[in-house]
Amino acid sequence: MAISPEYIALLRIGIGSSPExxxxxxxxxxxxxxxxxxxxxxxxxxxxxxxxxAIVRKRRQPFTPATELAFEEAQKTLDFALRHLIDEGVxxxxxxxxxxxxxxxxxNADGNFLGRTDEMSEEVRQALREVRLQxxxxxxxxxxxxxxxxFSSPGKRIISLAEKLSPLGANRIVGxxxxxxxxxxxxxxxxxxx
Amino acid sequence: MSENHRxxxxxxxxxxxxxxxxxxxxxxxxxxxxxxxxxxxxFLGLWLMIDIVGARGWTPLEVLEIGxxxxxxxxxxxxxxxxxxxxxxxxxxxxxxxxxxxxxxxTPLASTAVxxxxxxxxxxxVFGNVRALYESIQQRHExxxxxxxxxxxxxxxxxxxxxxxxxxxxxxxxxxxxKIHYRRRKLPVNRKSGNIADFCRRWxxxxxxxxxxxxxxxxxxxxxxxxVRLMETNPRAGIIQTMPRLAKTETLFGRIQQFASRVYxxxxxxxxxxxxxxxxxxxxxxxxxxxxxxxxxxxxxGLPGRxxxxxxxxxxxxxxxxxxxxxxWEVWFAYDLDGSYEGLPxxxxxxxxxxxxxxxGNLQHMWFLLAQNIQPISxxxxxxxxxxxASAPLLVLFVLFGGLQAGxxxxxEKVGTFSAASAGVLxxxxxxxxxxxxxxxxxxxxxxxxxxxxxxxxVRVLLSAVLETLFSILTAPVLVWFHTRFVLRxxxxxxxxxxxxxxxxxxxxxxxxxxxxxxxxxxxxxxLGALAWWIAPSYLAWLSPMLIGLLLAIPVAKLSxxxxxxxxxxxxxxxxxxxxxxxxxxxxxxxxxDQFVHAVLDPFYNAVHVALQRSREAxxxxxxxxxxxxxxxxxxxxxxxxxxxxxxxxxxxxxTLAFMHNLIWKTPSEMMNPAWALALAQYRSSFRRNRSKPExxxxxxxxxxxAAA
Numbered sequence: 001m002a003i004s005p006e007y008i009a010l011l012r013i014g015i016g017s018s019p020e021x022x023x024x025x026x027x028x029x030x031x032x033x034x035x036x037x038x039x040x041x042x043x044x045x046x047x048x049x050x051x052x053x054a055i056v057r058k059r060r061q062p063f064t065p066a067t068e069l070a071f072e073e074a075q076k077t078l079d080f081a082l083r084h085l086i087d088e089g090v091x092x093x094x095x096x097x098x099x100x101x102x103x104x105x106x107x108n109a110d111g112n113f114l115g116r117t118d119e120m121s122e123e124v125r126q127a128l129r130e131v132r133l134q135x136x137x138x139x140x141x142x143x144x145x146x147x148x149x150x151f152s153s154p155g156k157r158i159i160s161l162a163e164k165l166s167p168l169g170a171n172r173i174v175g176x177x178x179x180x181x182x183x184x185x186x187x188x189x190x191x192x193x194x
Numbered sequence: 195m196s197e198n199h200r201x202x203x204x205x206x207x208x209x210x211x212x213x214x215x216x217x218x219x220x221x222x223x224x225x226x227x228x229x230x231x232x233x234x235x236x237f238l239g240l241w242l243m244i245d246i247v248g249a250r251g252w253t254p255l256e257v258l259e260i261g262x263x264x265x266x267x268x269x270x271x272x273x274x275x276x277x278x279x280x281x282x283x284x285x286x287x288x289x290x291x292x293x294x295x296x297x298x299x300x301t302p303l304a305s306t307a308v309x310x311x312x313x314x315x316x317x318x319x320v321f322g323n324v325r326a327l328y329e330s331i332q333q334r335h336e337x338x339x340x341x342x343x344x345x346x347x348x349x350x351x352x353x354x355x356x357x358x359x360x361x362x363x364x365x366x367x368x369x370x371x372x373k374i375h376y377r378r379r380k381l382p383v384n385r386k387s388g389n390i391a392d393f394c395r396r397w398x399x400x401x402x403x404x405x406x407x408x409x410x411x412x413x414x415x416x417x418x419x420x421x422v423r424l425m426e427t428n429p430r431a432g433i434i435q436t437m438p439r440l441a442k443t444e445t446l447f448g449r450i451q452q453f454a455s456r457v458y459x460x461x462x463x464x465x466x467x468x469x470x471x472x473x474x475x476x477x478x479x480x481x482x483x484x485x486x487x488x489x490x491x492x493x494x495x496g497l498p499g500r501x502x503x504x505x506x507x508x509x510x511x512x513x514x515x516x517x518x519x520x521x522x523w524e525v526w527f528a529y530d531l532d533g534s535y536e537g538l539p540x541x542x543x544x545x546x547x548x549x550x551x552x553x554x555g556n557l558q559h560m561w562f563l564l565a566q567n568i569q570p571i572s573x574x575x576x577x578x579x580x581x582x583x584a585s586a587p588l589l590v591l592f593v594l595f596g597g598l599q600a601g602x603x604x605x606x607e608k609v610g611t612f613s614a615a616s617a618g619v620l621x622x623x624x625x626x627x628x629x630x631x632x633x634x635x636x637x638x639x640x641x642x643x644x645x646x647x648x649x650x651x652x653v654r655v656l657l658s659a660v661l662e663t664l665f666s667i668l669t670a671p672v673l674v675w676f677h678t679r680f681v682l683r684x685x686x687x688x689x690x691x692x693x694x695x696x697x698x699x700x701x702x703x704x705x706x707x708x709x710x711x712x713x714x715x716x717x718x719x720x721x722l723g724a725l726a727w728w729i730a731p732s733y734l735a736w737l738s739p740m741l742i743g744l745l746l747a748i749p750v751a752k753l754s755x756x757x758x759x760x761x762x763x764x765x766x767x768x769x770x771x772x773x774x775x776x777x778x779x780x781x782x783x784x785x786x787x788d789q790f791v792h793a794v795l796d797p798f799y800n801a802v803h804v805a806l807q808r809s810r811e812a813x814x815x816x817x818x819x820x821x822x823x824x825x826x827x828x829x830x831x832x833x834x835x836x837x838x839x840x841x842x843x844x845x846x847x848x849x850t851l852a853f854m855h856n857l858i859w860k861t862p863s864e865m866m867n868p869a870w871a872l873a874l875a876q877y878r879s880s881f882r883r884n885r886s887k888p889e890x891x892x893x894x895x896x897x898x899x900x901a902a903a
Contacts (some may be wrong), residue, residue: 023862023863024862027859027860030878031797034796034797034877035797035798065860065861065865067860068860068861071856071860093852093853094849096852096856097804097848100801101801101802101805104362104798104801104802107798133362133802133805134371134372135358135361135806136377136397137341137375137397140397140399140400141395141398142395142397142399142489143489144394144395144489144493146493146496147493148495150566150567151564151565151566152564155563155564155565155566158564169687170686172686172688175686183598186254186258186595187598187602189254190253190254190255190256190599190602191602191606193250193251193252193253
């Protein structure tokens with residue numbers, strides 16, 4: 001991609017002179033930072049080509065914010081740069097996600113691989129084309145069904161008794177009163193030794 | 195032929211009918227021996243108690259007191275018997291009947307899932323532990339046999355996002371994609387047991403075994419592979435439980451427990467294995483399970499009634515062991531297998547909080563005591579689990595009945611007459627039962643000079659043991675208090691709520707929070723003390739260990755969270771020379787702050803999360819409309835406007851979240867909600883400071899002008 005230094009200088013003057021475009025520039029730079037895009041000539045080119053198109057669009061869509069136009073154009077540039085790593089069948093709104101997944105997976109200490117895709121072997125490219133973030137393996141379903149608990153006959157009698165007594169224990173005040181009455185009876189009974 | 199080798203052969207030959215019969219006979223003899231010793235001690239204690247209490251005739255309070263004493267003393271005697279027999283086993287140097295005798299390192303491995311159920315846990319800890327095990331197995335070149343599953347039930351959206359990023363990061367760092375799996379349930383149905391059951395339903399046919407770990411569990415690759423080999427060698431084993439050692443604790447409370455567990459538990463563990471053999475128990479983690487019988491037999495039934503005592507089973511482990519035994523499978527305890535570790539709540543308050551859940555779970559097990567077909571040994575395990583908490587209110591009743599009777603006697607001005615000799619002997623017996631296991635453990639340790647050096651030397655061990663004993667005396671009444679409260683509430687049909695929240699940073703709860711929870715204890719201590727003094731000063735002296743614990747509950751709870759006390763004491767081999775798996779520190783690339791905000795703003799967080807969501811193709815218009823309304827609110831009102839449930843609903847829709855990501859990034863700051871503008875500015879500033887500035891327009895402009903000039 002050949003862009004003359006004069007053109008770049010003019011573009012920058014244009015961006016720097018407008019607060020709206022300045023904010024857009026900062027925003028897109030931050031986004032590329034968030035994507036861990038290294039400071040290279042390719043990053044510069046992504047920025048400039050995106051802004052060039054965004055400025056052209058702004059003339060046609062004067063009421064659309066510059067940040068929005070710049071972001072959309074930056075997305076398109078990324079889309080173009082990573083086009084050979086994303087399957088063509090991937091829907092438009094999903095492409096950005098898939099691109100970011102690939103940038104994330106291949107990120108290293110030097111940042112992401114934007115602009116360095118030419119250095120990749122065909123094997124790596126193929127692997128990246130096929131990659132799909134899958135957190136769990138395919139199902140191999142099995143059945144696990146509980147058997148109901150069967151009680152012994154003394155157990156059933158105890159449960160039946162507990163069910164009858166449960167209304168007494170369900171109320172806190174009644175429960176405390178019953179407890180205190182039992183304790184009182186015990187104390188009374190203990191006043192005299194056998 | 196070495197003794198161990200012969201022992202291994204013995205167990206290995208159990209399949210042969212004659213040896214099998216010999217084995218069962220031996221086990222029966224051992225169990226009979228344990229029962230005789232336990233009940234012998236109990237009857238002696240009971241006889242002495244009857245001699246003391248019944249000297250002047252009987253009252254109903256005293257009869258009940260004696261009954262309670264019988265239960266509590268038998269429980270104490272059972273623990274002592276186990277410890278004593280364990281001491282003898284370890285002193286003898288070999289145990290012919292233990293599962294690890296059958297370990298053969300040449301046994302081929304089999305497909306095994308390492309599963310870790312998590313619920314709103316710290317992602318760094320969980321994934322750090324998984325990675326430590328993963329790398330440990332990798333170093334042994336045995337990864338082919340294993341798959342790792344982090345089974346999340348996290349309901350906190352921020353935690354869920356953090357887990358996803360931690361998973362992808364750990365996979366990225368270790369090249370573990372396809373080996374380390376992550377699955378999050380949308381609804382945590384049936385909690386941990388439901389989580390494991392869900393795993394079994396999804397991938398139950400994929401693996402022969404599963405090693406279950408807790409969020410704070412850690413095992414070495416060697417330990418896990420040993421478990422798999424033991425399973426392969428013992429085809430009737432359904433579960434093999436390891437003895438996890440406490441590790442990685444930093445607070446005074448944690449280090450004391452870590453030391454106590456490391457020094458005292460070996461003899462208890464050996465004693466437990468001595469009598470239970472293949473009828474062991476399962477503690478819910480750090481164990482291996484044979485998947486196919488687990489699927490066939492261990493699904494948990496519903497309990498009659500509703501929570502807290504009925505409904506869904508909270509504490510699944512004991513029940514699963516009992517069901518496995520019912521189906522004819524063995525449950526073994528590999529008590530001497532090294533390389534199994536677990537964490538511990540950092541302070542007394544957190545420990546009690548955990549007990550609140552466990553208490554409710556264990557009390558539910560009473561239903562299984564009434565059920566058919568539960569094996570007798572499984573019933574003993576269930577009773578022991580129940581008594582771990584129910585013994586507290588029994589002890590309170592015992593003291594209450596004794597105190598009431600003493601009060602009545604004081605009012606009637608009756609002078610107590612009892613046999614001083616019997617009282618002395620009973621006191622001595624009780625002291626031996628309570629502290630004997632500690633002394634035996636120390637004797638066992640002191641007999642091994644190399645081992646004691648790994649604890650920091652004999653002087654430190656002795657000092658630590660004395661201080662640990664004092665600490666346990668101080669904390670015992672606190673535990674009795676809370677356990678009693680939990681049991682009574684649960685029996686009354688209520689679950690116990692806890693208001694305190696431990697702060698991050700290791701400082702533990704604040705004074706005000708401790709006072710709010712513990713204030714009744716010192717008041718009860720003063721009241722009981724005054725009452726005891728009124729009855730008789732000697733009665734006060736008898737109750738004093740309990741009263742001191744109650745009076746000092748608040749400062750003890752606060753001190754328990756300190757990390758700077760006694761750093762030279764309570765040392766353990768794992769602390770002084772930690773194995774590689776414990777000392778490994780892994781750095782995950784996680785961002786600080788609100789993870790939900792990161793899921794919207796951060797291109798990588800957003801992409802990973804969206805990529806992991808199912809496509810919305812099957813969504814109904816109503817759901818789509820709801821999600822769209824949430825997204826609109828989120829954009830207009832900022833990240834704080836949604837509830838946790840609404841955030842979960844939004845996070846479940848990948849497309850909408852991807853749309854939100856683009857929307858926020860392409861909207862000028864002045865056109866978005868100030869909260870989003872601030873969040874974006876903070877997010878951007880987090881990495882902007884590191885950026886060089888070739889692209890800053892003004893700077894470049896100046897440079898260009900200069901060049902042109």
